Amino acid sequence: MTTMESLIGLVNRIQRACTVLGDYGGADGNSFSSLWEALPTVAVVGGQSSGKSSVLESIVGRDFLPRGSGIVTRRPLVLQLHKMESGAQEYAEFLHMPRRKFTDFALVRQEIQDETDRVTGKSKQISPIPIHLSIYSSNVVNLTLIDLPGLTKVAVEGQPENIVQEIEAMVRSYVEKPNSIILAISPANQDIATSDAIKLAREVDPTGERTFGVLTKLDLMDKGTNALDVLEGRSYRLQHPWVGIVNRSQADINKNIDMIIARRKEREYFATSPDYGHLANKMGSEYLAKLLSQHLESVIRARIPSITSLINRSIEELESEMDHLGRPIAVDAGAQLYTILELCRAFERIFKEHLDGGRGDRIYHVFDNQLPSALRKLPFDRHLSLQNVRKIVSEADGYQPHLIAPEQGYRRLIEGSLGYFKGPAEASVDAVNFVLKELVRKSIAETQELKRFPTFQAELAAAANEALERFREEGRKTTLRLVDMESSYLTVDFFRRLPQEAEKEKTGSPAPSNVDRYAEGHFRRIASNVSSYIGLVADTLRNTIPKAVVYCQVRQAKQSLLNHFYTQIGKKESKQLSEMLDEDPALMERRQQCAKRLELYKAARDEIDSVSWVR
Numbered sequence: 001m002t003t004m005e006s007l008i009g010l011v012n013r014i015q016r017a018c019t020v021l022g023d024y025g026g027a028d029g030n031s032f033s034s035l036w037e038a039l040p041t042v043a044v045v046g047g048q049s050s051g052k053s054s055v056l057e058s059i060v061g062r063d064f065l066p067r068g069s070g071i072v073t074r075r076p077l078v079l080q081l082h083k084m085e086s087g088a089q090e091y092a093e094f095l096h097m098p099r100r101k102f103t104d105f106a107l108v109r110q111e112i113q114d115e116t117d118r119v120t121g122k123s124k125q126i127s128p129i130p131i132h133l134s135i136y137s138s139n140v141v142n143l144t145l146i147d148l149p150g151l152t153k154v155a156v157e158g159q160p161e162n163i164v165q166e167i168e169a170m171v172r173s174y175v176e177k178p179n180s181i182i183l184a185i186s187p188a189n190q191d192i193a194t195s196d197a198i199k200l201a202r203e204v205d206p207t208g209e210r211t212f213g214v215l216t217k218l219d220l221m222d223k224g225t226n227a228l229d230v231l232e233g234r235s236y237r238l239q240h241p242w243v244g245i246v247n248r249s250q251a252d253i254n255k256n257i258d259m260i261i262a263r264r265k266e267r268e269y270f271a272t273s274p275d276y277g278h279l280a281n282k283m284g285s286e287y288l289a290k291l292l293s294q295h296l297e298s299v300i301r302a303r304i305p306s307i308t309s310l311i312n313r314s315i316e317e318l319e320s321e322m323d324h325l326g327r328p329i330a331v332d333a334g335a336q337l338y339t340i341l342e343l344c345r346a347f348e349r350i351f352k353e354h355l356d357g358g359r360g361d362r363i364y365h366v367f368d369n370q371l372p373s374a375l376r377k378l379p380f381d382r383h384l385s386l387q388n389v390r391k392i393v394s395e396a397d398g399y400q401p402h403l404i405a406p407e408q409g410y411r412r413l414i415e416g417s418l419g420y421f422k423g424p425a426e427a428s429v430d431a432v433n434f435v436l437k438e439l440v441r442k443s444i445a446e447t448q449e450l451k452r453f454p455t456f457q458a459e460l461a462a463a464a465n466e467a468l469e470r471f472r473e474e475g476r477k478t479t480l481r482l483v484d485m486e487s488s489y490l491t492v493d494f495f496r497r498l499p500q501e502a503e504k505e506k507t508g509s510p511a512p513s514n515v516d517r518y519a520e521g522h523f524r525r526i527a528s529n530v531s532s533y534i535g536l537v538a539d540t541l542r543n544t545i546p547k548a549v550v551y552c553q554v555r556q557a558k559q560s561l562l563n564h565f566y567t568q569i570g571k572k573e574s575k576q577l578s579e580m581l582d583e584d585p586a587l588m589e590r591r592q593q594c595a596k597r598l599e600l601y602k603a604a605r606d607e608i609d610s611v612s613w614v615r
């Protein structure tokens with residue numbers, strides 16, 4: 001193989017890989033489709049029955065395409081020819097049935113028909129979804145060819161009205177791309193001025209640098225006429241020379257005249273033709289194949305620098321994507337454990353950053369605002385209303401106006417009041433727990449490394465939340481205990497000191513002449529005593545509840561959020577570990593794709609490196 005042959009082969013392989021990876025000419029803007037677009041393809045364009053499929057076949061040197069009159073090609077056929085060493089078994093392969101190797105080309109034709117029908121139905125409808133076929137043979141040149149439905153002028157019975165425009169749009173979408181080399185097929189038995197192929201080619205390639213004019217059916221021209229004006233470039237000038245072709249007629253096809261004979265007959269036709277004899281070595285399908293291949297060489301050569309840089313850029317992108325996706329993990333328990341610990345550490349790092357940084361402020365907001373305001377709002381006014389105090393004291397101690405400090409009444413009032421503190425205490429615990437849970441959720445979401453392992457991510461989240469629940473329970477117990485502690489301080493001494501303090505606070509009470517008046521002042525004093533005690537307790541709790549919460553919840557979260565989880569993991573077997581590290585299938589798929597591409601690009605880079613400097 002020559003250098004250029006192998007380079008075209010390389011391009012072909014890259015295109016094939018693009019196809020397999022589903023990246024051919026897609027509009028998704030990824031680098032793969034841009035690579036596809038950097039590589040040349042040959043699209044066959046022409047009116048219906050102008051001989052497009054026949055030309056393709058003779059370039060390939062094999063019968064495999066459905067041919068005939070009427071609309072036969074109804075879906076684009078992307079045909080990749082791969083040259084093999086001589087003597088190798090020839091075969092064809094469809095992208096839609098990758099495991100099947102076709103060696104019988106009659107079956108290839110059948111499959112093209114069947115696959116067309118599968119998408120379009122057995123109607124005369126068309127579809128822009130291409131069929132991908134690869135042919136491996138020692139008789140082909142490396143080429144990617146695209147067979148397209150023929151351009152028509154009117155919709156025939158059974159076709160939708162807009163089919164003419166639809167076909168044109170489809171064909172145009174292939175030939176307007178600058179990487180497309182246009183094989184414009186016109187039948188010689190029609191005036192070139194009416195050629196659909198030339199009309200479209202001129203629109204998308206006005207300078208004619210990527211258009212090859214092919215004239216078919218030279219044998220069908222009226223006696224006494226010839227196509228020399230076209231073939232010699234006088235009728236319509238193109239940058240590349242026109243090539244005349246004689247394909248098999250329908251009668252030849254019906255008689256199963258094979259390709260070898262057809263090619264020989266074509267050669268003979270030109271060699272013996274009185275009109276074209278002088279052009280014989282520049283006519284025919286074999287010459288066309290050579291011409292195309294030469295042109296491809298020069299196009300590829302010119303594009304090597306940009307292809308190389310595209311490949312290098314893609315390799316960089318893919319490498320960084322691979323880093324992002326994470327490298328594959330080993331299967332032994334040690335490596336798995338290591339991976340798990342790394343993941344936990346990555347999460348903990350982010351969690352702590354948040355806790356120490358701005359997010360931690362939300363916890364202090366609980367202490368600085370929520371708790372004090374909740375304490376302020378406790379309904380002590382109602383609880384210590386004259387009416388309620390009277391009721392409770394009377395119930396506890398009976399009506400004993402002589403008793404200055406009714407101990408039972410005080411106790412009940414104070415204990416009743418203290419009960420109200422439980423609400424804000426628990427609310428603080430819950431609020432901080434909520435903040436911590438949010439932090440866990442946020443930190444998990446921000447730990448890139450975890451994205452790969454949805455199962456593990458869920459387990460980590462569960463473990464962290466479980467730990468936070470335990471801390472919450474501790475926090476709850478501790479803060480409630482703080483509240484309880486305030487009521488256990490009600491010693492005898494406390495009550496002994498009360499009257500004096502009450503006396504001191506007395507503010508112009510009414511004279512004790514009237515029993516009711518006296519009683520009212522008495523209860524008022526009790527209320528105010530209890531209220532000031534409760535005020536002191538509130539001040540204390542405002543300071544001690546945050547301490548308890550930080551001690552039980554925040555500090556623990558920072559120091560030992562995952563401790564329990566670590567012990568559990570330490571006990572797991574390799575099988576359980578690998579279950580935990582079960583990867584997101586989509587991600588695994590993505591990594592595999594990425595790896596495949598990377599491999600392909602690297603191979604391509606190596607090949608280009610080794611080929612392009614040799615002449």
Ligand code: GDP
Nearest residue numbers: 049050051052053054067068217246247249250
């Ligand atoms: P397509 O619709 O453009 O793909 O055209 P086909 O390749 O299917 O050919 C249409 C018909 O024209 C078939 O019956 C072919 O046998 C016939 N045909 C194509 N090229 C030639 C040619 O050079 N000479 C003769 N005699 N018939 C041809």
Ligand code: MG
Nearest residue numbers: 052053072073
């Ligand atoms: Mg066709």
